[in-house]
Amino acid sequence: AQKITQTQPGMFVQEKEAVTLDCTYDTSDPSYGLFWYKQPSSGEMIFLIYQGSYDQQNATEGRYSLNFQKARKSANLVISASQLGDSAMYFCAMRSEKLVFGKGTKLTVNP
């Protein structure tokens, strides 16, 4: 069975600073994909970044980067230069076919 663990229910960061949101996963599949989604208070899920299990380099998308440590089964999201609009719930997810989500981390960016 696949499992995603997000141990930080809430995080606070000052505007313009970087923040790391933790995600660990468990799977017996040799191939898998890891995703991060942002869910603002409006409710829709917004795709942020993807990391394939065989990708050699850590994924980056603008201010988002994924710190992928395969041996430790971790896929932490790093948001650089936080903005007020980054305040939202963030979900880590794993995919074989369906997505398996963690419980999420609520990020609050303070001005």
Add this chain to the structure above:
Amino acid sequence: DTGVSQDPRHKITKRGQNVTFRCDPISEHNRLYWYRQTLGQGPEFLTYFQNEAQLEKSRLLSDRFSAERPKGSFSTLEIQRTEQGDSAMYLCASSSSGTGYYNEQFFGPGTRLTVL
């Protein structure tokens, strides 16, 4: 707007009533997924379709739940004899099929169900 759409956005119903939600995926996507998200939790997989075929159903999908995608385009999710525990956000997502795991799922805005 070519994104995933869901209707209605909000639904309030009394316990025991039946409700039906609709999802219109991105037109060129052949895969469609339903998830349920309760307060304070991440979304949980319910079922998914490839074209009109329902390929997987979660154990969360009790006999009171049924999903269809009759023509491989839009999908409906029906809940019969609703219970208060069914109160949740129901999310629909679509993706293209293909090799590899990077077939990004695009999510709709969700339908928030409240069962009184």
